[in-house]
Amino acid sequence: MTPLWACAAVAFLVLSVVVGVLAGPIDLGARDVLESAAARLHLPGFTSPLSPTEEAILWEIRVPRVVLAALVGGMLSLAGATYQGVFRNPLADPYLLGVAAGAGLGATIAIAYLPDGLRGQRALPVAAFIGGAIAVMLTYAVGRSARRERDAATLVLAGVTVAAFFTAWQTFVQQQNSETLQQVYSWILGNIPSTGWSDVLLILPYVAVAAVVIIALRRVVDVLNLGDDEAASLGVNVRRVRLALVVAATLGTAAAVAVTGLIGFVGIIVPHAIRLLTGASYRALIPLSVIAGAGFLVLADVIARTALSPAEIPLGVVTAFLGAPFFALVLRSTRTSAA
Amino acid sequence: MLRSSLVAAVSLVAALVVFVAGPAGAGSAQSVFPVTITTPDGKVTIAKKPRRIVSLSPTATETLFAIGAGKQVIAVDDQSDYPKNVPKTTLSGFTPNVEAIAGYRPDLVIVSYDSKGLISALDKLKIAVVHHDAAKSFAGAYQQIRQLGIVTGHVPEATRLVRAMKTKIKRIVDASSAKASRLTVYHELTPDFFSATSSTFVGRVYAALGLRNIADAADSSGTGYPQLSAEYIVSSSPDLIVLADSVCCGQKPSTVAARPGWDRVSAVRTGSVLRIHDSIASRWGPRLVDFFRALSAALARL
Numbered sequence: 001m002t003p004l005w006a007c008a009a010v011a012f013l014v015l016s017v018v019v020g021v022l023a024g025p026i027d028l029g030a031r032d033v034l035e036s037a038a039a040r041l042h043l044p045g046f047t048s049p050l051s052p053t054e055e056a057i058l059w060e061i062r063v064p065r066v067v068l069a070a071l072v073g074g075m076l077s078l079a080g081a082t083y084q085g086v087f088r089n090p091l092a093d094p095y096l097l098g099v100a101a102g103a104g105l106g107a108t109i110a111i112a113y114l115p116d117g118l119r120g121q122r123a124l125p126v127a128a129f130i131g132g133a134i135a136v137m138l139t140y141a142v143g144r145s146a147r148r149e150r151d152a153a154t155l156v157l158a159g160v161t162v163a164a165f166f167t168a169w170q171t172f173v174q175q176q177n178s179e180t181l182q183q184v185y186s187w188i189l190g191n192i193p194s195t196g197w198s199d200v201l202l203i204l205p206y207v208a209v210a211a212v213v214i215i216a217l218r219r220v221v222d223v224l225n226l227g228d229d230e231a232a233s234l235g236v237n238v239r240r241v242r243l244a245l246v247v248a249a250t251l252g253t254a255a256a257v258a259v260t261g262l263i264g265f266v267g268i269i270v271p272h273a274i275r276l277l278t279g280a281s282y283r284a285l286i287p288l289s290v291i292a293g294a295g296f297l298v299l300a301d302v303i304a305r306t307a308l309s310p311a312e313i314p315l316g317v318v319t320a321f322l323g324a325p326f327f328a329l330v331l332r333s334t335r336t337s338a339a
Numbered sequence: 340m341l342r343s344s345l346v347a348a349v350s351l352v353a354a355l356v357v358f359v360a361g362p363a364g365a366g367s368a369q370s371v372f373p374v375t376i377t378t379p380d381g382k383v384t385i386a387k388k389p390r391r392i393v394s395l396s397p398t399a400t401e402t403l404f405a406i407g408a409g410k411q412v413i414a415v416d417d418q419s420d421y422p423k424n425v426p427k428t429t430l431s432g433f434t435p436n437v438e439a440i441a442g443y444r445p446d447l448v449i450v451s452y453d454s455k456g457l458i459s460a461l462d463k464l465k466i467a468v469v470h471h472d473a474a475k476s477f478a479g480a481y482q483q484i485r486q487l488g489i490v491t492g493h494v495p496e497a498t499r500l501v502r503a504m505k506t507k508i509k510r511i512v513d514a515s516s517a518k519a520s521r522l523t524v525y526h527e528l529t530p531d532f533f534s535a536t537s538s539t540f541v542g543r544v545y546a547a548l549g550l551r552n553i554a555d556a557a558d559s560s561g562t563g564y565p566q567l568s569a570e571y572i573v574s575s576s577p578d579l580i581v582l583a584d585s586v587c588c589g590q591k592p593s594t595v596a597a598r599p600g601w602d603r604v605s606a607v608r609t610g611s612v613l614r615i616h617d618s619i620a621s622r623w624g625p626r627l628v629d630f631f632r633a634l635s636a637a638l639a640r641l
Contacts, residue, residue: 025571056600057570064599111588178418178433183588186531193531194569196599310571311557312532 005278009291013070016295016302020066021058023302025309028054061194068200069192069301070294072256073266075207077293078286079249080267082214085221085282086245087152094253094267097159097246098135101166103257106131108170108184112177124187125202125258131166132254138162140246152228152242189314190261192301203255210252214286217245221282263297264316269323270296276334296323376486380458380470388492389447389467393440395432396451399471400425401624402484403449406500408491414443421618421626437461447490474540474623477547481505484625500625507628512547515635520549522641525567525577525606526620530588532567539563540623541583544630548638553577573600579637580606581613583620590614613637 022030028050036058038046048055076094083092095101110127139162143155174184193199214221220241223231228238270293274285300318307313375384392412394400400419403412415425416432430439432452437460440448448461449469461468469490474480481501488497524545526535534554537546542563545552553575557565584590592612595601606612615633619626 025568026574053574053576053600053603056603057573060599061569061573175434178431180587181433182529186529186533191531194599198599305568305570308557308559308565310568311559311565312568 002278002280002284005274005280005284005288006291009274009288009295013291013295013298016298017066017070020069020298020302021063023306024057024062025305026054026057028058033058060196064197064200065192065194065301065305066298068203068259069298071200071203071207072192072260072263073270073297073300074290074294075203075210075252075256076263076267076297077270077289078211078214079253080293081271081282081286081289082221082245082249083267084271085225085286086242086249087156088225088227089152089156090272091268092156093264094249095163095257095262096156097139097250098162098166099132099250099253100257100262101163101170102135102138103128103132103254104184104188104262105135105166105170105173107187107258107261108173108180111180111183111187112173125199128187128258129254132257133251135162135166136246136250136254140243155246187261189316190263191304191312191315192260192297195259199259203259206255207252210248211290213248214245215290217241218286219283221245221286225282260315262316263319265319265323266293266297266300269319269327273327273330276330372492374489376469376489378470378486379472380453383467383469383490385447385467385490389445389490391443391445392447392449392491393430393443393445394419394449395430395435395440396449396471397421397432397618398451398473398622398624399449399469399483399487401622401626402487402497402500403491405625406484406488406491406493406496408487408493408496411491413445437464441466449487476540476543477508477627480540480623480627483623504625504628508547508631511628511631511635512549515638516549518641519638520551522550522578522638523553523575524550524579524581525553525572525575526581527584527590528564529584530590532569532572533564534567536563536565541620544627544634548631548634550579569598569600573604576603576605578605578609578641579611579613579634580604581615581620581634583615583617585614586617609641611637611641 022033032049035046036048036050036055039048040059050058079094080092083094083096084090087096106127106129107124109131110124114123139155139159142162143158174181220236223234223236224238224242231238271285271289274280274288274292278284278288280288297319300322301315303322304313304315304318372387373384375382390411392403392408393414394403394412395416397416397419400412400415401421403409404422404425413426414428414430416430417427418432419425419427432450433454435454435457437457440461441464445466447467447469449471450457451471451473453470458468458470469486471483471486474483481504484501485497488494526541526545528534535542536554536558537543537552542552542554553572554565554567557567557571580595582590582595591614592610595612596607601607613633615630619630
C-alpha cells in the first residue's frame with residue numbers, strides 16, 4: 001500500500017512542478033520551454049528558441065520560484081507533521097511554538113529600525129530568522145520549567161504565551177513606526193517572492209538539515225505519539241529526541257517563514273489529508289508529507305500568480321481557499337468509507 | 340458625480356464670496372469670517388480666523404505653509420516632514436489621541452483620515468475639524484488647497500498657488516507629452532511589486548503626461564493598486580521605472596538592476612529608473628509640481 005502512495009505523491013509533485021514551470025502570466029509555450037530546458041541540459045541538437053528576455057523570465061524568475069515554493073511547502077508540511085506527532089496534538093501547525101510571531105517581530109524591527117542600506121533584500125530574512133529562533137528558544141525555556149510529566153502540553157501553552165507576547169511587541173513597534181505598516185503587512189501576508197535563486201540558496205541548508213534529521217527520527221515520532229511514559233519504557237530518551245525533532249522542525253520553519261512570510265494551512269492540511277487517505281503512521285506519513293506538501297504549494301503558487309494574471313493573489317488566500325474545500329472532501333469521503 | 344459637482348459649486352461660490360469680500364474689507368481677510376466650506380463629510384463653519392491650527396495631514400501641512408498660513412500652525416503630526424521648519428510633534432494621524440490633540444488647545448484641526456471616531460470626538464469638544472481625504476483627482480487636490488485658503492483666511496494665496504500649479508503642470512505636459520505618449524511606465528510602491536494604475540491619483544500624473552501605465556492591464560479587481568507579477572513586468576519591459584519605495588524599503592536603481600531578469604528591462608538598460616521621494620509620490624499637495632518636474636527631467640534624458 002505505502003509504496004503505491006509514495007509513487008502517487010512523487011507523481012503529484014512532478015506534475016505540479018511541470019505545471020508550475022509551464023504556467024505563468026507570460027505564455028512561453030510548452031514546446032519552447034522544453035527545448036530551452038533541453039538546451040540547458042546540453043542535450044545534443046537543441047538550441048533554445050526563447051528570446052533572451054524569455055530565457056531570463058523562465059530561468060531567473062519562474063523556475064526558482066517553483067523550486068522555492070516546493071522547498072517551503074515541503075518544509076511546512078514536514079514541520080506540521082512532526083509537531084502533530086511530537087505534541088500529540090492534531091491541531092499543531094508549524095507556527096505552534098511562536099516561530100511566526102518571533103519572525104514577525106524580527107522582520108518588523110528590521111523594517112522599522114535598520115538603516116536604509118541594510119534594509120534591502122538580505123537583512124529582512126536574517127532578522128526574521130533570528131526573531132523566530134529566539135521565540136522558540138524562549139518557548140522551550142518557559143515550557144521546560146514546568147513539571148516533567150506534562151511536558152508536551154506545557155510546551156504548547158508556553159508557545160501560545162510567547163506568541164502573544166511577541167505579537168503584542170510587534171504591534172507596538174509597528175504603531176510607533178506607522179510608515180512601515182505597508183511593508184510589514186505585505187510581509188505578513190505570505191507569498192513566494194520572485195527573488196531568483198538567492199532565496200532558494202538561503203533556505204536550502206536549513207530545509208535539508210531539518211528534513212534529514214526528522215526523516216531519520218521518523219520511527220521515533222510514532223513511539224512518542226504513544227505517550228511519554230510508553231516511549232520512555234521502550235527505551236527512548238523522550239526529552240532529547242523531542243528536542244532534536246522540535247529544533248529541526250523549528251529551524252526549517254524559521255528559514256521558510258523568513259523568506260515567504262506566513263503561509264497558513266499547508267502545515268495542518270497536508271499531513272492530515274495524507275493520514276486520512278493512506279492511514280499511514282508517522283514512519284510513512286512524514287516523507288509523504290514532504291513530497292505532497294511541496295507539490296501542493298507549487299500548485300497553489302501557480303494559481304496565485306496566474307488566476308488574476310498579470311496581477312497576483314496573496315498565497316495564503318489560495319492555500320486556504322483551495323485547501324479547506326479539499327480537506328472537507330477528504331474528511332467526508334474517508335468518514336463514509338470507514339463507516 | 341452630482342455630489343462632487345455640488346461640492347465644487349458650493350466652494351466656488353464660497354471662494355468667490357471670500358474673494359470679492361476680501362479686498363473690500365478692512366485690508367485683511369479677517370473680516371470675512373465666519374466662513375463655511377463643504378467637504379464630503381458635510382459643512383464646516385469656522386467662526387473666526389484660526390490662530391492655533393493642528394494638522395494631522397502631511398499634505399495639508401505642506402499646503403498650509405505654501406499659502407502663508409504656516410504662522411497659524413502650532414502643531415503637526417509625526418509624518419509631516421515638509422517644509423523643514425514645521426512644528427513637528429509626536430501626534431499621530433493614524434492612531435490619534437484626542438486628549439493629546441486637545442492639549443494643544445487648537446481652534447482648527449485638519450485630518451486626512453478619520454481614525455477611531457476622531458472627528459466626532461473633536462466635535463464634542465467643539466473643535467472645528469476639516470477632513471481632507473486623499474484626493475482622487477487633480478481637481479480634488481486643487482479644491483482642498485482652495486478650501487484650506489478659505490478656512491485659514493488666505494484665499495488670494497491659495498488661488499495663486501492653484502493657478503501657478505496648473506500653469507507649471509500644463510507647461511511640463513505640453514513639453515513632454517509628445518515623447519511620453521510612445522513610452523510605458525511602471526510605478527513601484529513596494530519591492531513585492533504593488534503598483535498604481537491610471538485611476539489612482541499618482542497614476543493620473545503619468546496619464547496626464549500620456550505615458551502608458553503597465554499596471555492598467557492588471558487591475559481586474561479595480562482597486563487601483565494591483566500586485567504585479569515579476570514575469571509580467573520583465574516581459575512588459577517598461578521604458579520608465581519610478582520607485583516610490585526608495586525611502587521605505589531602500590530600493591534604488593542598483594537594487595532594481597540586481598533583481599533576477601531585470602537587467603533586460605528597457606528602463607534598467609537606459610538608466611531610466613527614477614527615485615521619487617515616497618512623500619512626494621504619496622501626497623497630493625503643492626509638490627505635485629515637483630513630481631511632474633522630476634518625470635519630465637527623466638523623460639528628457641530618454
